Amino acid sequence: MRQAGAYSKLVSGGRSGPHALPLARIKKIMKNSSEEVKMISGEAPIVFSKACELFIEELTKRAWAMTLQGKRRTMQREDVASAVITTDLFDFLITLVSDSVPAQESLPVLEP
Amino acid sequence: MTDEHDKLLPIANIGRIMKQILPPSAKISKEAKETMQECASEFICFVTGEASDRCHKENRKTVNGDDICWALSSLGFDHYSEAMLRYLHKLREFERQRANQSNYKASSSTEEKDEATSSAASAPSFDFEILEKGGRSSPKP
Numbered sequence: 001m002r003q004a005g006a007y008s009k010l011v012s013g014g015r016s017g018p019h020a021l022p023l024a025r026i027k028k029i030m031k032n033s034s035e036e037v038k039m040i041s042g043e044a045p046i047v048f049s050k051a052c053e054l055f056i057e058e059l060t061k062r063a064w065a066m067t068l069q070g071k072r073r074t075m076q077r078e079d080v081a082s083a084v085i086t087t088d089l090f091d092f093l094i095t096l097v098s099d100s101v102p103a104q105e106s107l108p109v110l111e112p
Numbered sequence: 113m114t115d116e117h118d119k120l121l122p123i124a125n126i127g128r129i130m131k132q133i134l135p136p137s138a139k140i141s142k143e144a145k146e147t148m149q150e151c152a153s154e155f156i157c158f159v160t161g162e163a164s165d166r167c168h169k170e171n172r173k174t175v176n177g178d179d180i181c182w183a184l185s186s187l188g189f190d191h192y193s194e195a196m197l198r199y200l201h202k203l204r205e206f207e208r209q210r211a212n213q214s215n216y217k218a219s220s221s222t223e224e225k226d227e228a229t230s231s232a233a234s235a236p237s238f239d240f241e242i243l244e245k246g247g248r249s250s251p252k253p
Contacts, residue, residue, distance in 0.1 A: 021125050026156060028118050030175070033157035037164045041176035043203060044163075047196050048156055051184060052121070053129055054192050055155050056148060060130045064138065074139040075130075080147045089188050092158045093151050 019049040120149045159183045
């Protein structure tokens with residue numbers, strides 16, 4: 001697409017590519033989140049596509065730190081759980097990961 | 113439960129984003145990717161809920177990009193919010209230019225029925241390096 005190519009040169013020095021995450025799926029998840037959500041502007045899933053990328057990157061980096069602490073090279077579910085527990089910002093995920101918290105580590109036990 | 117996959121982002125995309133940020137020798141278990149899928153969906157729901165509340169309070173029907181940015185900031189994701197606002201600004205600028213160039217009617221990012229993701233689906237595939245610290249965000253497929 002000529003326009004996409006022209007614009008992408010402006011902002012990204014020549015790189016262009018599809019969104020990292022499918023917009024239609026993001027929109028479905030948004031609509032599923034609550035009955036209140038009825039109309040979603042076209043740009044909202046695009047913003048989320050980027051925001052989710054940042055979120056995944058941040059959680060992945062933190063989880064990897066846990067992997068390395070455990071002297072491993074393969075990230076496990078428990079590493080993601082540990083990263084959630086040790087990051088205040090990710091408190092909203094605690095219930096979601098609470099069944100994956102490693103028993104051995106001295107992390108606070110949380111009631112769901 | 114209805115189709116679970118509808119509520120999750122594709123594991124391949126998630127895995128790709130995760131791999132990009134890790135050293136080349138790093139491995140990621142399938143369970144870790146699945147957990148990340150669930151966390152990403154929860155993140156979307158969490159932020160959307162906050163954005164939707166705001167719309168409701170302001171008697172607006174459509175959740176837009178600004179609402180998402182506001183919700184990110186409100187929930188403590190200030191660092192995402194700032195980057196998103198810049199991204200959104202450029203996106204809107206681009207859409208305006210495109211609308212002017214091709215006399216494109218209707219599908220803009222103002223209040224519309226939710227069928228209007230056609231505008232999002234055909235949104236330009238550009239990559240905003242404002243978010244990068246020198247790396248790439250979208251890998252080549």
